[in-house]
Amino acid sequence: MDADADLAAPAKLMGDPARAAMLTALLDGRSLPASDLAAIAGVAAPTASSHLAQLVEGGLVVATRSGRHRYFSLAGAEVARAVEALQAIAPRRPVTSYAGSRAAKRLAEARSCYDHLAGRLALDLADALVGEGSIEPLGIGQPGSLTDRPGPLAMRLGLDRVPPTGKRPAVRGCLDWTERRPHLAGAVGAHMLGVLLADGLLVRDRDDRGLTPTPEGAAWFATFAR
Amino acid sequence: MDADADLAAPAKLMGDPARAAMLTALLDGRSLPASDLAAIAGVAAPTASSHLAQLVEGGLVVATRSGRHRYFSLAGAEVARAVEALQAIAPRRPVTSYAGSRAAKRLAEARSCYDHLAGRLALDLADALVGEGSIEPLGIGQPGSLTDRPGPLAMRLGLDRVPPTGKRPAVRGCLDWTERRPHLAGAVGAHMLGVLLADGLLVRDRDDRGLTPTPEGAAWFATFAR
DNA sequence: GCGACGATTCGACCGGCATCGAAGCGTCCC
DNA sequence: GGGACGCTTCGATGCCGGTCGAATCGTCGC
Known part of the structure; x- marks a missing residue:
């Protein structure tokens, strides 16, 4: 039971801008290859690979191999809910300009x-x-x-x-x-x-x-x- | 429009073990003084003060002064929901006992x-x-x-x-x-x-x-x- | 099989931040 | 007003982790 689950672990994973961008991109349930996620997050391939490994390790994302590609998607609706709950309390983007x-x-x-x-x-x-x-x-x-x-x-x-x-x-x-x-x-x-x-x-x-x-x-x- | 709200900001705040412990302690809506939160998080007073300042700055927590105490509580139900949503996907604690x-x-x-x-x-x-x-x-x-x-x-x-x-x-x-x-x-x-x-x-x-x-x-x- | 391509691993660099001691500030109690 | 107490600021230290280039592995296309 999760009376006091380790809140910090998933939060830390979502707390990096590159990983947050990846999770947001996956929010609609799509599966995207590592290279696309690297472009979306604005980081180089090795960096993206490192982030994705952490997300998989942390259970937020699942990966399926297809040929020389690896497609990543959110691990479930609960993850999507958590991402959306955080978006709800996040400061709105540039809106002012x-x-x-x-x-x-x-x-x-x-x-x-x-x-x-x-x-x-x-x-x-x-x-x-x-x-x-x-x-x-x-x-x-x-x-x-x-x-x-x-x-x-x-x-x-x-x-x-x-x-x-x-x-x-x-x-x-x-x-x-x-x-x-x-x-x-x-x-x-x-x-x-x-x-x-x-x-x-x-x-x-x-x-x-x-x-x-x-x-x-x-x-x-x-x-x-x- | 929150097409791309900055998910990472609140997540980063929740991603530190000390801050996560504080937020969890406040989850029931109580208001707690800084010293109590320091004890709960297991850190020294200056560290707790720094964390609390960040949580207030980030809009996750609000503070009310009362004499020489300062009471902190969650900034709203949306914050509580986000905390719980993260708990839902957090790895279960060592609950063997x-x-x-x-x-x-x-x-x-x-x-x-x-x-x-x-x-x-x-x-x-x-x-x-x-x-x-x-x-x-x-x-x-x-x-x-x-x-x-x-x-x-x-x-x-x-x-x-x-x-x-x-x-x-x-x-x-x-x-x-x-x-x-x-x-x-x-x-x-x-x-x-x-x-x-x-x-x-x-x-x-x-x-x-x-x-x-x-x-x-x-x-x-x-x-x-x- | 050979070259192209996607993905990962390794190694090195470096910035950011959590941490705490000491000191400073404001409030309460007597 | 003096002392205790709660909280914050400042400064120094140390470490975690994000970043990317180069190299490696595996797969696809021809």
């Missing part, structure tokens, strides 16, 4: 989430795809599926010709913090972001994972956005 | 959780209150509400005359680690614990946040317990 709040708004609109699209635009797209019957409604973290009759939007995005990808589910719901609803992830989600970038409807912002519609993109998005 | 397991059983039965009642007794009470239609069923971490027709149990506990309390929700579900179900927290939960103590149905144990029913209390609890 104009730049900060403008950046936040920009990210809420459209950003990349790992390798797929997130933000309000992603939610609109997911809604439209469900609406036209191209995909089943999304569950959070749950694998979903494409239907066998793709609509015009799905055709435009090339979702009917997504290359097959090993074990990764084609469609998956990924929780979006903007509105706490799932957007489209999985192989199809990744493919979709690729098409949007390749066709010049979206461009990546310079310093973060923000995405901005081009003029053509904005016009196109307006045809189905709320 | 008989004393340890007896204490654990005692705490599982009834204890204070910040300012309200937790443990099996709390779950029984919450069930009974829901059963008699005095409160809506509890969601974890979710605000709930009193119904407009309090039953006899609610009347006995004075839940119909809980003083209004600013922003704090009257009723809230708080996850109980005993059975992973929510018990009654919020202003009503705090009031209920106060009544139980004031009416001599429960007494605080000496060294921890355990609570023990008095003979009258035990008899009364038996009337609705499972």
Whole structure:
């Protein structure tokens, strides 16, 4: 029984900025490889490896090997709850500066989430795809599926010709913090972001994972956005 | 927007054994002077003073002066929740001793959780209150509400005359680690614990946040317990 | 099999912080 | 007002651990 469990051990693990960034990135239940987590945390590969070893040792994170990659994810819902409970008492980020709040708004609109699209635009797209019957409604973290009759939007995005990808589910719901609803992830989600970038409807912002519609993109998005 | 609140700051504060011990000691909502907290944490006075200054600076603890003493207490229920969430994922202590397991059983039965009642007794009470239609069923971490027709149990506990309390929700579900179900927290939960103590149905144990029913209390609890 | 790549281990460097003794400040009691 | 007491500040010490370059191991693609 945990009448007086050693509170300090997990707290110490979460107390390092690099590890905290990793845990936050994993909060939606995704599994990410070590290299991605290193980039997210802003540290070199050896440093990230050390941190991840500690997180695994401490039981906050679990690792699964897949070829030459190792995917890390949170060890359970209790860990996610603890992370969120700490976020609840954490001082809010830059909120004070104009730049900060403008950046936040920009990210809420459209950003990349790992390798797929997130933000309000992603939610609109997911809604439209469900609406036209191209995909089943999304569950959070749950694998979903494409239907066998793709609509015009799905055709435009090339979702009917997504290359097959090993074990990764084609469609998956990924929780979006903007509105706490799932957007489209999985192989199809990744493919979709690729098409949007390749066709010049979206461009990546310079310093973060923000995405901005081009003029053509904005016009196109307006045809189905709320 | 807390898209990326600085998780690491409060976690770092909790990550030191001395500070963790202090926070745990304050978990039941008591206010303790610096000297007591120093003793509990097992450090010298200057060290404790330094730790407490950090906890106050970080917003986890608040201090009130009273003569030549300074009393410290947790800054709010959210801090208590974060501490408990971390305890939930902490490695279990060396609980092999008989004393340890007896204490654990005692705490599982009834204890204070910040300012309200937790443990099996709390779950029984919450069930009974829901059963008699005095409160809506509890969601974890979710605000709930009193119904407009309090039953006899609610009347006995004075839940119909809980003083209004600013922003704090009257009723809230708080996850109980005993059975992973929510018990009654919020202003009503705090009031209920106060009544139980004031009416001599429960007494605080000496060294921890355990609570023990008095003979009258035990008899009364038996009337609705499972 | 050979090169590319992801991940880990090793070793060295260095900053940050927990710790406590001594001293200073304010409050209470007599 | 004098002494005791609670708490804090200051300063010095020592250690833990975060960091990254270089090297190693294992896997994938051709």
